[in-house]
Amino acid sequence: MKGDSGSTWAPPPRPEVRSLALHKIIAEKLRADPSLLRQAISTLNRWKSADGTESADRLEWRELLQGPVDGILAILVDPGPRGIRLRNASPFTGVLTNEERMRIIKAWRAGELTALIRD
Incomplete structure (x- = not known):
């Protein structure tokens, strides 16, 4: 399908692609500095204090953060x-x-994330 400018139209990248790209950078930083795990644990603790409860996903993160860094990176x-x-x-x-x-x-907005999320 062509737009008014004559260029081929493509749908915007899915939000999951943006999140994956952001977390790929986080993984690189975590690999270089495992002490960032303390920040993630602190965030979970702050969320629990604010909400008074923890979702299943937050509990799963808490368990992951107690395990090996390689599992978190994965x-x-x-x-x-x-x-x-x-x-x-x-x-x-x-x-x-x-x-x-x-x-x-x-x-992400420019549709240029493919190169950033490749291994």
Whole structure:
């Protein structure tokens, strides 16, 4: 289908692609600095204090954060249903700088994320 400009129209990338790209950068940072796990645990604790309860996804994150870093890294970049579900409840908020986030968001809006999420 052609748009008014004559270029081929393509649907925007799915939100899961943006989330995967963001979490791929988080995984790289976590691999370089495993102490970032403390920040994720602190986030879960803050959410529990604010809500007074924990969802199944948050409980699953809490269990993952007690395990090996490799397991956490795998979930952060898992393109499957479990990875998508857990990224939607990710406790790694605040790990990325604003510049890192904006780079991904701009690439997502421009439809240029394919290269960023490839292994």
